[in-house]
Amino acid sequence: MLSAKSIFHEIRHNPDAFRLLLSVAAKGEAQGGWENERIATLTRDPELARKVLRHGADETKHGLIFSKILQKAKLDKVDVPLEGDYCMLLESRGIGLPHERLKQDTPLESDEFLKYLVHSKVTEERASEEVNMMLRVFADDPALAPSLRVIADDEINHVSYTHEELIKLCAQGHEDKIMRMLKQYAMAEIRVYREVGQVFVRNMAQVLGWSWPKKMLLEFGVFATYLVERTITWRRLVTLRPPMRPNALG
Ligand SMILES: [Fe+2]
Numbered sequence: 321m322l323s324a325k326s327i328f329h330e331i332r333h334n335p336d337a338f339r340l341l342l343s344v345a346a347k348g349e350a351q352g353g354w355e356n357e358r359i360a361t362l363t364r365d366p367e368l369a370r371k372v373l374r375h376g377a378d379e380t381k382h383g384l385i386f387s388k389i390l391q392k393a394k395l396d397k398v399d400v401p402l403e404g405d406y407c408m409l410l411e412s413r414g415i416g417l418p419h420e421r422l423k424q425d426t427p428l429e430s431d432e433f434l435k436y437l438v439h440s441k442v443t444e445e446r447a448s449e450e451v452n453m454m455l456r457v458f459a460d461d462p463a464l465a466p467s468l469r470v471i472a473d474d475e476i477n478h479v480s481y482t483h484e485e486l487i488k489l490c491a492q493g494h495e496d497k498i499m500r501m502l503k504q505y506a507m508a509e510i511r512v513y514r515e516v517g518q519v520f521v522r523n524m525a526q527v528l529g530w531s532w533p534k535k536m537l538l539e540f541g542v543f544a545t546y547l548v549e550r551t552i553t554w555r556r557l558v559t560l561r562p563p564m565r566p567n568a569l570g
């Protein structure tokens with residue numbers, strides 16, 4: 321039977337598929353690290369800048385962890401297909417701050433900081449779910465589980481931090497705007513997540529030589545998840561709750 325567990329185990333046991341999986345993960349984390357480090361430099365409030373910098377350092381560390389797993393397995397990184405690049409697809413939909421803006425040296429306006437924070441809240445929620453799913457799948461894998469546990473723990477801090485900062489801004493009178501932005505960003509992210517999922521299935525189908533019915537079934541699974549998220553479970557991406565770990569990045 322096809323399950324996330326059986327698919328990820330199949331990927332784990334094929335070197336080409338495994339290095340594609342970890343290359344995608346390493347690139348996403350390293351990119352998040354660079355973005356957060358730039359945002360920290362452009363943030364006026366020193367206390368917030370420190371938190372963003374710590375967030376960036378965590379993401380850079382996650383990228384290195386995935387690269388190290390590849391090195392240990394004596395596998396080289398592969399290029400991530402552009403059409404499956406989660407961060408860049410989000411940027412192309414106007415979500416968060418564009419790379420061109422981050423390369424400039426002008427400090428961020430409050431509206432720009434809000435864009436960054438709402439983007440982080442939605443994407444950190446997703447990152448936390450993804451790493452927990454991988455942790456469930458690879459719980460008994462000694463080469464992966466300890467690293468995934470470290471990353472999963474950091475992601476709780478990141479989610480807590482974004483909730484906490486957005487709740488503070490809501491209390492300062494920005495609630496309506498934040499809720500509107502959260503919904504817009506969540507809907508865009510759900511679409512991008514589906515696109516990335518379909519590209520992932522197609523690439524893995526090619527590497528692993530999946531039959532046409534198997535590939536179609538998995539693509540349908542991605543689409544079904546999209547429909548459920550779009551109609552029902554999107555609310556989890558926009559809900560703000562008191563942080564599980566207060567002052568997690570303080
Ligand atoms: Fe991360």
Ligand SMILES: [Fe+2]
Pocket residue numbers: 379444447474475478
């Ligand atoms: Fe994170």
